[in-house]
Amino acid sequence: MKDSHVADDVTRAAVELFARQGYANTSVQQIVEAAGVTKGAMYHYFESKDDLLFGIYERLLNLQKAHLDEIIARGGTTDEVLRAVCVDVLETSIDSMEEGAVFFRSLNMLSAPRQQEVTRRRRAYHDEFAELVSRGQAEGIYRTDIPVAMLVAHFFSDVHYLSHWYSPEGPEDKTLVAEQLTDLFLTSLRRTDAAP
Amino acid sequence: MKDSHVADDVTRAAVELFARQGYANTSVQQIVEAAGVTKGAMYHYFESKDDLLFGIYERLLNLQKAHLDEIIARGGTTDEVLRAVCVDVLETSIDSMEEGAVFFRSLNMLSAPRQQEVTRRRRAYHDEFAELVSRGQAEGIYRTDIPVAMLVAHFFSDVHYLSHWYSPEGPEDKTLVAEQLTDLFLTSLRRTDAAP
DNA sequence: TGGGCAAAACCGACCAGCCGGTATGTCGCA
DNA sequence: TGCGACATACCGGCTGGTCGGTTTTGCCCA
Numbered sequence: 001m002k003d004s005h006v007a008d009d010v011t012r013a014a015v016e017l018f019a020r021q022g023y024a025n026t027s028v029q030q031i032v033e034a035a036g037v038t039k040g041a042m043y044h045y046f047e048s049k050d051d052l053l054f055g056i057y058e059r060l061l062n063l064q065k066a067h068l069d070e071i072i073a074r075g076g077t078t079d080e081v082l083r084a085v086c087v088d089v090l091e092t093s094i095d096s097m098e099e100g101a102v103f104f105r106s107l108n109m110l111s112a113p114r115q116q117e118v119t120r121r122r123r124a125y126h127d128e129f130a131e132l133v134s135r136g137q138a139e140g141i142y143r144t145d146i147p148v149a150m151l152v153a154h155f156f157s158d159v160h161y162l163s164h165w166y167s168p169e170g171p172e173d174k175t176l177v178a179e180q181l182t183d184l185f186l187t188s189l190r191r192t193d194a195a196p
Numbered sequence: 197m198k199d200s201h202v203a204d205d206v207t208r209a210a211v212e213l214f215a216r217q218g219y220a221n222t223s224v225q226q227i228v229e230a231a232g233v234t235k236g237a238m239y240h241y242f243e244s245k246d247d248l249l250f251g252i253y254e255r256l257l258n259l260q261k262a263h264l265d266e267i268i269a270r271g272g273t274t275d276e277v278l279r280a281v282c283v284d285v286l287e288t289s290i291d292s293m294e295e296g297a298v299f300f301r302s303l304n305m306l307s308a309p310r311q312q313e314v315t316r317r318r319r320a321y322h323d324e325f326a327e328l329v330s331r332g333q334a335e336g337i338y339r340t341d342i343p344v345a346m347l348v349a350h351f352f353s354d355v356h357y358l359s360h361w362y363s364p365e366g367p368e369d370k371t372l373v374a375e376q377l378t379d380l381f382l383t384s385l386r387r388t389d390a391a392p
Numbered sequence: 393t394g395g396g397c398a399a400a401a402c403c404g405a406c407c408a409g410c411c412g413g414t415a416t417g418t419c420g421c422a
Numbered sequence: 423t424g425c426g427a428c429a430t431a432c433c434g435g436c437t438g439g440t441c442g443g444t445t446t447t448g449c450c451c452a
Contacts, residue, residue, distance in 0.1 A: 164349075
C-alpha cells in the first residue's frame with residue numbers, strides 16, 4: 001500500500017475515459033470527477049495530463065515485455081514458443097483491452113520524446129517477435145516468400161483490431177478467441193507444399 | 197467543377213491534419229490556414245467541424261461500397277470474387293491511407309447519430325463480405341471451425357493496420373503488398389486436410 | 393501516553409489562452 | 423440593385439495548469 005489510492009483511481013478513470021472518448025477529448029476535470037478526487041490531488045501525483053497518459057503506456061509495455069521474456073525463457077521448439085507468445089499476447093490484450101485501445105489511438109498525443117520512447121520499446125518487442133519468425137524460417141518450417149516485417153504486421157494487426165470487435169460480454173470465450181486467431185496466423189505462416 | 201475549390205482544399209487539409217494529429221487536437225484555425233482560406237469561407241461550405249469530418253467518412257464509404265458492388269457484379273467463382281475483393285480493398289486502402297487512419301481513429305468524435313450512420317454502413321459492408329465467406333463455406337472450400345465474424349475481423353484487421361506500418365516511400369510495392377496480405381488471409385481460410 | 397511539529401496530502405478558486413462558432417461587413421458580378 | 427462568396431472581428435465557454443492555504447499523517451521525545 002505504498003502508493004496512494006488516488007493515483008490508482010485516477011489512472012483507472014483515465015484509461016476508461018481515454019478509451020471511450022479519446023485523450024484530447026477528455027478533460028482533466030472529467031477524469032478527477034470520475035475518480036472522485038480533486039484536481040489538486042491529481043496534480044500532486046502527476047505532473048501533467050501527458051504524464052498520466054504516459055503512465056498508461058509504460059504499464060502496458062512493461063507487462064507485455066515481462067510476459068514475452070518469461071515465455072522465451074521457458075524454452076521449447078520455435079513453433080511451440082511462437083504459439084505460446086501469440087496466445088499470450090492475445091489473451092493479455094483482451095484483459096487490457098481499454099489500455100490497448102488507448103495505446104493505438106492516442107500515441108500521437110504524447111509529447112515527442114515520450115512518443116519516441118514508446119515507439120522504441122514497441123519496436124524492440126516486435127524485433128523479438130520477428131526473431132522467432134526468422135528462426136522458424138531458417139529451420140524450414142515457415143514460408144520465406146513474404147517479408148518477415150509483413151508477417152509480423154499481419155499478426156499484430158489482429159492484436160490491434162481486437163478492441164474494435166471483441167466484447168467480453170459476447171459469446172466468444174477469451175481463450176478460444178486467442179487460440180483461433182493464433183491458429184489462423186500460424187496456418188498462413190507455415191510452408192506450403194511446394195519448395196521455395 | 198460544380199464545387200468550389202475551397203471545399204476541396206479544406207477537405208484535403210483536414211484529412212492530412214486529422215490523420216497526423218487527430219480530430220480533437222486539430223483546430224479549425226489550423227485547417228483553414230493549411231488550406232489557405234479563411235474561417236468565413238470554410239463555414240460557408242461546411243456547417244460545422246463535425247460536418248467536415250463526416251464528409252471524409254462519407255466519401256470513403258461510398259468509394260468502398262462502389263468498388264465492392266462492381267466486383268461482385270462482375271461475377272466469377274466465390275474464390276475468385278473474394279480474392280478480387282480483398283486485393284481491391286487493400287489497394288484502395290493504401291491509396292486512401294490518410295482517410296483510413298482518420299476513419300478508425302476518430303469515429304467516436306462524430307456526433308452520435310452520424311456515428312451510428314457510419315457504423316451501419318460499415319456493418320452492411322462487412323455483411324456483404326461475410327456473405328462471400330459463408331458461400332465459400334457452403335461450397336466446402338473454406339474452413340467452418342471458426343466463426344465467420346472472426347474470419348471477417350481477421351481480414352479487416354490487416355486493412356485497418358496498414359497505416360501503422362506501410363509507407364508509400366518504403367521498398368514494398370502497393371500491389372505486391374495487397375496480394376501478399378490477401379494470400380495470407382486466403383491461405384488461413386482454406387479447409388485443412390482433415391474433414392470437419 | 394501524548395504533545396509538538398514538519399512534511400506530505402489534499403483542496404478549490406482562479407487564470408490566461410484557445411476553442412468552435414457567429415454576426416456583420418465588403419466586394420464583384422448578374 | 424440584389425445576391426452569393428467570402429473576410430474580419432468578436433464571443434462565451436471550456437481547457438490545462440497554478441497556487442496559497444488547510445488538513446492529515448507519521449515520528450520523536452518527554
